[in-house]
Amino acid sequence: MKTLLSLLVALGMAAMMSFTLIHTTPAPPQDRWVAPASAKSIKNPFSGKASISKGKSIYKTRCVVCHGDKGKGDGPAGKSLTPPAADHTADYVQKQTDGEIFWKISEGRGAMVGWKLILSEEERWALVNYIRTLAN
Numbered sequence: 001m002k003t004l005l006s007l008l009v010a011l012g013m014a015a016m017m018s019f020t021l022i023h024t025t026p027a028p029p030q031d032r033w034v035a036p037a038s039a040k041s042i043k044n045p046f047s048g049k050a051s052i053s054k055g056k057s058i059y060k061t062r063c064v065v066c067h068g069d070k071g072k073g074d075g076p077a078g079k080s081l082t083p084p085a086a087d088h089t090a091d092y093v094q095k096q097t098d099g100e101i102f103w104k105i106s107e108g109r110g111a112m113v114g115w116k117l118i119l120s121e122e123e124r125w126a127l128v129n130y131i132r133t134l135a136n
């Protein structure tokens with residue numbers, strides 16, 4: 001009886017621990033957000049310093065709250081979301097084409113709002129250009 005009881009206690013603790021683990025770890029790579037294939041080839045019509053600095057100032061006012069000052073996904077409102085706000089310095093973001101990043105900014109998913117009704121196309125491309133400067 002005593003062994004059964006301690007077995008149950010141990011099982012309960014293991015269940016609690018795995019629950020905490022599941023709910024505090026970022027989304028595993030297979031759950032990552034994938035833009036549709038058609039987004040890959042959308043061409044970025046903007047480049048250069050003016051676009052980057054426009055992107056930077058929009059990023060500071062609209063994105064830093066979740067994505068953090070350096071884009072690492074550690075902003076006060078972003079780090080505890082499930083999944084957490086994306087780390088824009090990371091390879092899995094930077095390896096995408098400009099078109100894919102643009103598509104994600106435009107459409108959104110979950111806590112990440114779609115910005116196409118709020119920001120112009122030029123502003124969204126400026127954000128893509130700024131995000132490129134955050135690469136590791």
Ligand code: HEC
Nearest residue numbers: 033062063066081083084085086093104109110111112127
């Ligand atoms: C309310 C918090 C919040 C704000 C504000 C926010 N984001 Fe996000 N963002 C997220 C979250 C959460 C994700 C992860 C979404 C997912 O994977 O389902 C994300 C994901 C992204 C991604 C996709 C990364 C990838 O490749 O998977 C990009 C790009 C992005 N955000 C750009 C921006 C830009 C640019 C802004 C400002 C205009 C912004 N975000 C504002 C929360 C936010």
